[in-house]
Amino acid sequence: MKPLVVTSGTVVSAAGHGLAQTVLSLKERRSGLTGCDFAGVTEGFIGRVPGIEQHGLTAVNPGFDCRNNRLADMALMSDGFFDAVMQARAFYGADRVAVVLGTSTSGILSAEEAYAAVDPVAGMPPDSFDQARTQDLFALPRFVASRLGLEGPLLCVSNACASSSRAFVDARYWLEAGLCDAVVVGGADSLCGMTLRGFASLGLIAPDMTRPCDARRNGISIGEGAGFVLLEREGARPDATVMMRWLGYGVSSDGHHMSSPDPQARGAIHAMRDALAHAALEPSDIDYVNLHGTGTLANDAMEDRAVHAVFGDGVPCASTKGWTGHTLGASGIIETLFSALMMREGFLAGCLNVGTPDPAFRSHVLTANLERMPKAIMSNAFGFGGTNCSLIFGAA
Amino acid sequence: MRIGVRGVTVRGPGLSGWAQALRVLRGEEDWVPGPVHLPPPDCLPPNERRRSGAVTRLALLLADEACAQAGLAVSDVRGVFASSNGDGAGMDDILASLSVPDGEVSPTRFHNSVHNAAAGYWTIGHGAITPVVALGCFDWSFGHGLLKAAAECLVERKPVVLVAYDAPIPGPIGRVRVTKDIFGCALVLDAEDAASGLAVLDMSCGVGPGEPEAERQGVYGLIDGNPAAKALPLLAALARGQNRRVALDGASGHLSIEVRPC
Numbered sequence: 019m020k021p022l023v024v025t026s027g028t029v030v031s032a033a034g035h036g037l038a039q040t041v042l043s044l045k046e047r048r049s050g051l052t053g054c055d056f057a058g059v060t061e062g063f064i065g066r067v068p069g070i071e072q073h074g075l076t077a078v079n080p081g082f083d084c085r086n087n088r089l090a091d092m093a094l095m096s097d098g099f100f101d102a103v104m105q106a107r108a109f110y111g112a113d114r115v116a117v118v119l120g121t122s123t124s125g126i127l128s129a130e131e132a133y134a135a136v137d138p139v140a141g142m143p144p145d146s147f148d149q150a151r152t153q154d155l156f157a158l159p160r161f162v163a164s165r166l167g168l169e170g171p172l173l174c175v176s177n178a179c180a181s182s183s184r185a186f187v188d189a190r191y192w193l194e195a196g197l198c199d200a201v202v203v204g205g206a207d208s209l210c211g212m213t214l215r216g217f218a219s220l221g222l223i224a225p226d227m228t229r230p231c232d233a234r235r236n237g238i239s240i241g242e243g244a245g246f247v248l249l250e251r252e253g254a255r256p257d258a259t260v261m262m263r264w265l266g267y268g269v270s271s272d273g274h275h276m277s278s279p280d281p282q283a284r285g286a287i288h289a290m291r292d293a294l295a296h297a298a299l300e301p302s303d304i305d306y307v308n309l310h311g312t313g314t315l316a317n318d319a320m321e322d323r324a325v326h327a328v329f330g331d332g333v334p335c336a337s338t339k340g341w342t343g344h345t346l347g348a349s350g351i352i353e354t355l356f357s358a359l360m361m362r363e364g365f366l367a368g369c370l371n372v373g374t375p376d377p378a379f380r381s382h383v384l385t386a387n388l389e390r391m392p393k394a395i396m397s398n399a400f401g402f403g404g405t406n407c408s409l410i411f412g413a414a
Numbered sequence: 415m416r417i418g419v420r421g422v423t424v425r426g427p428g429l430s431g432w433a434q435a436l437r438v439l440r441g442e443e444d445w446v447p448g449p450v451h452l453p454p455p456d457c458l459p460p461n462e463r464r465r466s467g468a469v470t471r472l473a474l475l476l477a478d479e480a481c482a483q484a485g486l487a488v489s490d491v492r493g494v495f496a497s498s499n500g501d502g503a504g505m506d507d508i509l510a511s512l513s514v515p516d517g518e519v520s521p522t523r524f525h526n527s528v529h530n531a532a533a534g535y536w537t538i539g540h541g542a543i544t545p546v547v548a549l550g551c552f553d554w555s556f557g558h559g560l561l562k563a564a565a566e567c568l569v570e571r572k573p574v575v576l577v578a579y580d581a582p583i584p585g586p587i588g589r590v591r592v593t594k595d596i597f598g599c600a601l602v603l604d605a606e607d608a609a610s611g612l613a614v615l616d617m618s619c620g621v622g623p624g625e626p627e628a629e630r631q632g633v634y635g636l637i638d639g640n641p642a643a644k645a646l647p648l649l650a651a652l653a654r655g656q657n658r659r660v661a662l663d664g665a666s667g668h669l670s671i672e673v674r675p676c
Contacts, residue, residue, distance in 0.1 A: 058515070113621065115668070122528065129505075133513040136586045143586045153551030154498070154591070155529060160665060169666045171619065173562055174550045176500075176529030186548055188562060195415055195565035197619060211512045216524030269545035271537035276523035285543045286621060402525055403534025405546070 019296045021265050021412065022190065024247045025258040028093045029350075029355035031243030032065030033341040036096040041359045044367050047387060049341050051227045053238050057211035059131070062223040063242025065343030066209060067092070081148035085126035085242075086216045087161045088207040093244040094165055102248055103166050109255050118171035118189040120181025120205035121399075122347035124174075125152035128208040131363045155270035157205060157396070158272045162246075170198045176347065178401030179310070181205055182245070183350025183409055187267050189249055199254060204351040206245035212348060213240055215224075220277065222314055229316055229371035230311035231338035231383045240311045241343025245351035253285045262358045263412040265394065266297025270403030273341070278294030279316055283324035286398070290328045293396060293408040301329045305392035306366045307381075308353045310400045311337020311343050318376070321398065327383040336384040341371025350399040354409065357395040361413040364391040415617045416607030417564045418676075419601055420573065421484030422652055425638060426597035426643065427469040431479060432639040438633060439646075439653035443634065446570050451600055452597050457539030465522070466535070469501045469581050472598045474539065477577045478638045486573055486612075488536070491602065492566060493546030494576045495586075496559025498641040499549065499593060501526060510585060527635030530629040550610035555580070557662035557669050560601070564617055567603045574603045595638030599649060604650060607656035613652050616672040624661025624668030 027037070032050025034040035043050065051063040074089045107115055131148035145147075159172040171192060175185045182205030190199040211280060217223050217240060224237035250258060254308055268289035274280035307329065318337075325335055339357050345352055349378055357370050358364055367374075368384030375383050399411045422432055427447035429435040439441035442535040445617050452471040454463040457478065466474075473495060481491055496563040499505075511517040528534070530548035537546055563576035579598030583591055608614045628637055628647045636643040644662060651658040651673040660671045 057512075073634055089430070093540070129509055130512050133509045133586060140590050141586060147590065149587060149590045150552060153587070154552050155500075156552035156665070157556075160552075167620075169562060171558065171667075172551070176548050176550050177533075178528040178530055178545075188492055188547060188566070191562065191565035191569045193568045197415075197561065197565060212519065212524075212527070214507070215517070215519045216511065216521075219519045219521040219524055258672075269547075270543045271534070271546055272538065273537040273542045275538065276531065276534055288543055321670075329570050358537075367572070401530070402528045403530040403546075404537060405530055405534065 019266060021208060021252060021263040022249050023252045023263055024261045025250055026099050026248040027261055027358055028097035028099035029245040030067055030089060030096060030243050031094040031345060031352050032067055032202050038358060041363055043341060044356065047370060049227060049370055055323065056151040056209050057214055057230060059214045059298045062226045063226055063239040064209060067242055069203050071324040076179050078161060078341055079151065081151040082161045084128040084152035086125040086158060086206050086208040089208050089244045090158060090162060091165060092322060093246055094273050099246060103202060105257065106248055108167065110199040112167055112169040112171055115168045116192050116201045116222065117163045117168055117186045118173045118201050118203050119159045119162060119349050120175040121155060121158045122156045122178050122181055122186040122207050123175060123210055123213060124157050126151035126212050162202060165347060176404055177405045179346050179349060179403040180345030180399040180405045180407040183407035184269060184400035186264065186409055187269055200248060200250045202246055203249050204338050205348045206244035207346040207348040208242040210223055224313060224406050228313035228339055229411060230313040230339050231369045231375055232372045233317060233374045233376045235313045237314055237352040237379065239343040240346040243348045243352045245341060247350065260414040262361055262414050263265060265412045266293045268292025270406045274404050279320040279400060283320045285404060286321065286324035286400060287327050289406040289408040290324060293410050294407040297410045299394060302332065303395050304333050306395045307333055307335035308357055308397040309335050309337040310396060310398045311339055313339060313363055321383050322379040331382045333381060334366055334382050334384045334388065336367055336369045338367050353397050357397050357411050361392050361395060365389050415564050416608060417570055417615050418611040419602045419613045419615060419652060420604045420611035421480040421602030422612060423479040423483065424599040424649055425472060425476060425512050427595050428633065432483065436653045439650040441560055445484055445622050448566065455539060458535060464543045464657055467501060467503060468596060470532045470535055472596060473523045473577050474536050474581045476579060476598045476600035477536050477575055480575055480602045484602035488540040488542045489544055490573060492544055492570065492572055492574045494559055494566065494574055495546060496555040497550050498555045499579055499583055500529045501531060503554040503580060504584035506583060506587055531604060554664050554675040555641045557664050561669055563603055568605045569606055576601045576603060578645060580640050580642050585625055595636055599635060599641040599642060599645045611676055613676055614674045615626055618670050619671050621667045624670055
């Protein structure tokens, strides 16, 4: 594919509010995980973003107010992203800037609160519950478009934990088809009772901090976060600065099981090879693989098999979920921004919280940071339903 | 954007597959609304087949019917599944469980709660690794889904099946997010040799509301009761085999479609 350029980016997660805090956490190997104290759940750890409760929304319909949109707003207002979008909007026109975002649960926490306050006689949720602007999946792109004053086409992609990675692919289709000139791509997912209790019901929550790729890994820590990039054609806007290039992608399904990855990793291998083909790169051109690396036994074993099949043991790879927890549909965009930071600052983040790497793994798993200037990074995201997305980014 | 339509189907009250819907939409047969019969999907293993809910059954039936009509195997088609509510019954069940202290969430309900569950079951049922994407665009899922599916088809130069489907939500959410009927449709789009299919669509985006506004008589009364039923004017144009322009309103602006039969 012809590369597209990322001209601005922003990220908020338990690892930091904005790029500057985030890069410090990554370099100093400081996890953002804390003991779970959310929605009545006290088991396990979570990657909670401080300050959401105090963050108010301005300049939009008040009905949009919910945890997920607040989190999105915190990211929109960080890292000069709002101003960057305003410049693109002024150059291209509001109707030529699209919004393509991923989320798995949008503002479901608002629906949980509404169910707790249902009128027992009438069966009605309270009047304050604005379903369309909070719980509905489309609430996220509608909020972001409203906040940024954008009038281009909107899309919400909800492919479970691959949502915001897959959003890049769908954004490219609209750009290449000429329906827009720039796209705000990204996503947000926020803590809620449904995912905390749901993953617990599947026995997938680690009692201690998640430790992807460890021999004794025992599950995920759930996190929350949001991130956005501005994606454009290279050279289309003279004033734009290039943060990084998006070089390739591969998308596939497992066709295997709703919540267990295919142990043969057929779909994951296909996605990674397709991403390399789209980018016209060889496996040896990739300097680092940012693993999906959730910390479950099955995911990490499957991913090791897939990475080894594609790269052998020659390419360093690691998961950054020890910093953020698994931010579900937002993990793809968050780790995209982590990749941008590694290429800008010259380091590779190794897995956090690992005592002994799984001895059965054959790929080159990093458990400490490496000082190295990567030129190309692959970022993986896999999700329930058997959905896979691999993205390749290149340095500016 | 110019794109060909190679397969089409629809399921909803009084609409039971393309062969029958064709006659209704041409005015050759009266529209008689009634319960929507959704057989368990043949492609799923027995356990999943038995457990499958109405929304999954609807989506899989539509995807399989449209691909069969187009003469395409699942492995040759990329999937775009557009649904505003997803599995509303499952969501209501989970939310009800969460509203009681220490409420247990069913693990099966939870993994089926992902918006791409129906799309996932479709690939699982057929053992296919073809990519599928699940979209949720509130009242505009059909129009935004069509714009997305057409662009994917043009850029990837591969056939794409767009499946748009929604169902009423029970419980408190259903009181504020009202979906009256179960309804869905599917289109197989193909950019290659567009003129060899059923029709060619020329699509463009415009500002403000589109024209002509859809009528609401008879079967078209379904339009206001389900986001996927906004496809009805396009389906009618395909059924009638006449040159016709239809408009689909979006979240902002509209999609204008010139339908030319092949």
